[in-house]
Every structure is written in structure tokens, then in C-alpha cells.
Amino acid sequence: MSIGRRTFFGSVSALAAPQAAAPQRGSLEGDLLDEIAEISLVNTHEHIIPEQERTSSRIDFFTLASHYLISDAISAGLAGRQLAIVRDPEASPLRRWQAFEPFWESARLTGYGQALRIAIHDIYGVEQISADALGEINRRIAARNEAGLYEDILIRRSNIEYSVLDDYWNAAPVRPDPKFFVPARKFDRFVAPQSATNVRELEELTNSSITTLAGLERAMETSFEQSLDAGMVTVKSTLAYNREIHYTEVSPQEAESDLSALLGSRRTSPAGFRSRVERPYRRMEDYMFHHLMSLAETHDVPVQIHTGLHAGNGNFIENSKPTHLTNLFFLYPRVKFDLFHMSYPYQGEAAAIAKVFPNVHIDLCWAHIISPSATRRAIHEMLETVPANKIFGFGGDYRYPELSYAHAKIARRNVAQVLAQKVKEGFCTESESLELARMILHDNPDSLFGRGRR
Numbered sequence: 001m002s003i004g005r006r007t008f009f010g011s012v013s014a015l016a017a018p019q020a021a022a023p024q025r026g027s028l029e030g031d032l033l034d035e036i037a038e039i040s041l042v043n044t045h046e047h048i049i050p051e052q053e054r055t056s057s058r059i060d061f062f063t064l065a066s067h068y069l070i071s072d073a074i075s076a077g078l079a080g081r082q083l084a085i086v087r088d089p090e091a092s093p094l095r096r097w098q099a100f101e102p103f104w105e106s107a108r109l110t111g112y113g114q115a116l117r118i119a120i121h122d123i124y125g126v127e128q129i130s131a132d133a134l135g136e137i138n139r140r141i142a143a144r145n146e147a148g149l150y151e152d153i154l155i156r157r158s159n160i161e162y163s164v165l166d167d168y169w170n171a172a173p174v175r176p177d178p179k180f181f182v183p184a185r186k187f188d189r190f191v192a193p194q195s196a197t198n199v200r201e202l203e204e205l206t207n208s209s210i211t212t213l214a215g216l217e218r219a220m221e222t223s224f225e226q227s228l229d230a231g232m233v234t235v236k237s238t239l240a241y242n243r244e245i246h247y248t249e250v251s252p253q254e255a256e257s258d259l260s261a262l263l264g265s266r267r268t269s270p271a272g273f274r275s276r277v278e279r280p281y282r283r284m285e286d287y288m289f290h291h292l293m294s295l296a297e298t299h300d301v302p303v304q305i306h307t308g309l310h311a312g313n314g315n316f317i318e319n320s321k322p323t324h325l326t327n328l329f330f331l332y333p334r335v336k337f338d339l340f341h342m343s344y345p346y347q348g349e350a351a352a353i354a355k356v357f358p359n360v361h362i363d364l365c366w367a368h369i370i371s372p373s374a375t376r377r378a379i380h381e382m383l384e385t386v387p388a389n390k391i392f393g394f395g396g397d398y399r400y401p402e403l404s405y406a407h408a409k410i411a412r413r414n415v416a417q418v419l420a421q422k423v424k425e426g427f428c429t430e431s432e433s434l435e436l437a438r439m440i441l442h443d444n445p446d447s448l449f450g451r452g453r454r
């Protein structure tokens, strides 16, 4: 039977309403999900903007869709003028919707689409995202955009004990609201400055002068100490967005010669995508990354590393393979490494690494919305492969708490679904399965990041 496009999507809308996947009450999975809802989450990774900043800006449906759903709409073909209209807050909501809808139809079923639909449904009480509903969705979002929103969504609705916050927008450390967050800090700007101007920014940031490699190392140390004072619980690196994450062992002389070329502007850096494969100062970067690892070791601070899929619409996926990091796991046995995003699509490699290295943990942050089913399969596999204390089950990875709520809901369902299956297969008992849920959703990440709360 051939069905028209409109009919196809019409029928899918009815089947794929966000509540449809909920397990039946009284089933093993339903019982486990009820228990799992009571577990306070230690959320390993967020980008949530300060509440004050959020409530003082104009937020609407398209703001929420901008993270991450818009990337799938762009992948589906949204481009050029249509994309500009979707992104224009001054354009009328109807025009924006008309530009967005053809691509929303294709992107609404992805993990990002599911998260957005759950957020609109559960937080704003609107059944179906459509042209007719858009005005009401925007009114409800605006009405709720006031102080108290984060407490309601992050604590009351999501039952998140605390979240590790990635405050990449702050060059200098800022202590986030301790009611919700503990801070992760990035030092990538000290590892990989790309111009003399970048180095001057580091000098200002650390009130130091950087004319030699030792000066750059001292500046990184100063920033590290400032970050510890601001409550840093973990180092974070997202250099996988910029380059391959294999950091070779480099002599100080080699690194020094790269730095002096950088300060003298003697090399040209490639523009655009080529900059992610051609690194004119790579030896300096490699050296400085190892310096960062020794600081983490000295101060006993764990290290979160971006591996796997990149946000946005185009990058070199092989740059972020977790196996590139293997020499670090040998060289820094006392540093606790947290491999982000289950290294999707390299989750098998990540599991193989976490299985054998005592200092490596696998983190499912972002993963449940990249692919809910790949994450369920990965949990199945990991529980049999990796000791249970090495798995971190949830990180929201969003700028807006509504979407973190939705992600947490998908994560809890995924964990309940996998554990119910495991109990049925005789892998573990029901009470053991709850213990596993408590470990991966709370105790394991708390053992690394909880010191900011104690």
C-alpha cells in the first residue's frame, strides 16, 4: 500500500506521542522505573546558563529548538534564507514555523526531537507541536520564565541532586549557583593557543607574562589554582572539536620552538575545516596537554574528555576516537579519566578501554538523546563487560533545563528497560538491578565529583 507523505507523518504523530513509550504499570519495567524515579541523579555534564541570565532573556519555542534539535533540522536540509528566518527572533512565529516545519517533520523522531517533544509536553502541557499550538507554547514558556524555574525543573521535576556545569563561556572561573551546580573547568585555551593575540589574552587572564614555554606552563598553573579556588571538581577538555586527541610525548625543546614560532607569527594557520587536521603548533599543544595531566594528577582532580560525536553540523569523527587517548591512561595511572558521550559511535572501544584500565570511566552524558536505543544496547553490553562502578549513567548536556529534564526522563526509561530485560534473562535479581541503577545514576559519578558538595 502506498501512503502519502502527509498521511505517513499524521499516523506517526499519533503513535509517537512522547508518553507512548512509557512502560505499563505493574510490569517489572514499570516497577523499576518507579524506583529509579526516586534516585537523585548526579548529572555529570551540563551547559545550563545562570537562571538570572535565562529569565532576563526572551525565550520561545525556537530558543529551545536551537539546542540540539536545530542541528538535525539542518542535517535534514534546513539552510540559507529559511534557516535565517527560523533563527530570527524578530520574524513572526508563523513565518518561522513555516520555514521550520518541513524539516521538523523529518527531525522530530530523532533523540533530539524526542527530547524537545517531551519538554513541551511535560513542562508546558502542550500535546502536539504544530502551527496551531505555537502561540500557546510561546505564551506558556514566557509565563514560566521567572525566578524559581530552575528549582522547579532541576530539583522538583527532574530529581537531580547536582550537575557538573561546563562554563565554557567564562574565560576566568566563576563559582556557579551551588544549589544546582559544581564547576568543571577547561584549560584548552592554554593547551592550544593559535595566535600571539590568544597568548596575550592568557597573559591578561593570569596577570603574567608569557614569553617562553615555562611562562605558558606557569600561566596554566595560575589558572588551575584560580579554578580550584572557585570550586572546580573536574578538568574538562573539548579539544576533540579542534584536533585529533592523540597527545604524543614531546620534548620541551620541540614545544618551545612551536611557541616561539607562534609568538613571532611565523606560521600560517589553515582556515575552516582544515584547521582540524593541520596543526602548525601541534608539538606545543601535545606538550601542554601533558602538563595539564600532571596538574590534574598533583591536585587529584579527575579529567572529563570529549570523545565521539561532535555537536553541530560537520567535523572529523575519527579525531575523537577514545583509543587515541591510550598513552595517557598508561602515563597517568592516578588520574581518573571520564570518557564522555560513551564515545558514540565508538562505544565498543570505550567499553574495551574501561574494562582494562582501572583509571577510566565511561560516561553516558548526551548519549541517551544521540540514540536512545544505541545507549540501551551499550548499557546491556557494558554491564556484562565493564565493572559496574566504572559506568556513569546520565549527563543532560543542555543549555535549557527543560531539555535536561526530558533527557533525564529518557535516561531513566532506558535504564529501567535494560534492567528489566536483565532481570528477565537471569543476569541479576530485581534488588541487584536497583543497586546497579543507584550506582550508575548516583554513586559512581558522586565518587568522582561529589567532593564539591562535601
Ligand SMILES: [Zn+2]
Pocket (backbone or CB within 6 Å): 045, 046, 047, 166, 397
Ligand atoms: Zn557538552
